[in-house]
Structure formats: C-alpha cells, structure tokens
Amino acid sequence: MKVRSTVLRITATAVAAGALAWAAIAGGVPGGSSHDPLATKAVAEEGPGYAVEDFAYPNADKILAEQKIKLKRGDGHIVLAPCTGAPELMEVFSHKSEKVCFKVTGDKGYLSLEIPSVFGVKGNNYAAEVEMTTGAEQKTFPVDKNAWTAVGETADDQGRDFMLLEIRTSK
Structure with missing residues (x-):
C-alpha cells in the first residue's frame, strides 16, 4: 500500500504541475492580476511597430x-x-x-x-x-x-x- 500511495502522490503532483504550466502558457492563471508573476500579457503590446511601405516618392x-x-x-x-x-x-x-x-x-x-x-x-x-x-x-x-x-x-x-x-x- 505504501508504494501505491507514493505513486498516487507523485502522479497528483505531476498532474498539478502540468496543469499550472499549461494555464500559464495558454493564458495565465485564472483570476490572476497584472501584478501576478504568472500572469501573461500579449507580446504585440510590447513589440516594435510594423514598417508599411506607402510608395510615396522620397523628398x-x-x-x-x-x-x-x-x-x-x-x-x-x-x-x-x-x-x-x-x-x-x-x-x-x-x-x-x-x-x-x-x-x-x-x-x-x-x-x-x-x-x-x-x-x-x-x-x-x-x-x-x-x-x-x-x-x-x-x-x-x-x-x-x-x-x-x-x-x-x-x-x-x-x-x-x-x-x-x-x-x-x-x-
């Protein structure tokens, strides 16, 4: 029985860690605030703007x-x-x-x-x-x-x- 409870504890811990990792990658921890270190934010908000060619004649x-x-x-x-x-x-x-x-x-x-x-x-x-x-x-x-x-x-x-x-x- 002791082996079985150890296996269950390890499995439960692994499942919980996997769920937490998935939540952080997929969109943050539910209910997380902007101050939450595990919360995610969109990269597009921080990235550089795009250069758009308008074909205007230079000078x-x-x-x-x-x-x-x-x-x-x-x-x-x-x-x-x-x-x-x-x-x-x-x-x-x-x-x-x-x-x-x-x-x-x-x-x-x-x-x-x-x-x-x-x-x-x-x-x-x-x-x-x-x-x-x-x-x-x-x-x-x-x-x-x-x-x-x-x-x-x-x-x-x-x-x-x-x-x-x-x-x-x-x-």
Whole structure:
C-alpha cells in the first residue's frame, strides 16, 4: 500500500504541475492580476511597430519646391534623374518647367506625378505610355521607343493644355 500511495502522490503532483504550466502558457492563471508573476500579457503590446511601405516618392516636397514637379508615388523603377542627354533617359517636355528626365529600371515601372502643360515625351528603350488629363477628360498616349512622341496639346486637335499624371513602362 505504501508504494501505491507514493505513486498516487507523485502522479497528483505531476498532474498539478502540468496543469499550472499549461494555464500559464495558454493564458495565465485564472483570476490572476497584472501584478501576478504568472500572469501573461500579449507580446504585440510590447513589440516594435510594423514598417508599411506607402510608395510615396522620397523628398517629394523638396522637389516640388525646387523644380515645380509634383512626384506622388511609384514602384521605384521610374526615378527623377539629371538631364544629361543619355539615351537611356526618358525626357518630358513642358511649357511650365524645363525638360524633366527619368531613369527607368527593372522590367516594369510606374510613377504617379503632376507636370502641367506637357507637350512631348522622348522615349527610351522601354515600351511606355503616359496618362494625361485636360479638364475632365483623361487620355493615354503611347510613347515611341527612343524617339520623340507628340502628346498633350501637340497631339490634340484642339490644342488643349494637358497635365501629365502617370508614366508606365515595360520591357
């Protein structure tokens, strides 16, 4: 009998310890307070925040102030570049600003922007199209590879003023 009572005592202790461990892991001791050392708390309350990419164009405010070009957002594959005349650059011509150039990388690119009074685009070795607006009307113009393309007022039979809103490229 003595062996049997010892086995029962050991088993009961093990079961109690297991139940306590399970309670602590699964959600704390029932009725435990925030001062209870066995109480648990959510890790998310203490962890660092998440970085969320909003695809906003870096330094857009500074570029707007200095160059009067409103760069909104994109995928990072079409970026503002100095106009050096290099053949890999896409060039945008506007009556309101000097020539604006963009470097294109990757297989596809997207950039949302605002450049008023755009009348021409010189393409590079990417297939490209530009989305433009005049008043309430939006138009998409395909851009010729490595050549000058008339867009906006120069491609409009009424000669209306167009604003460039988007550039999309692909290989």
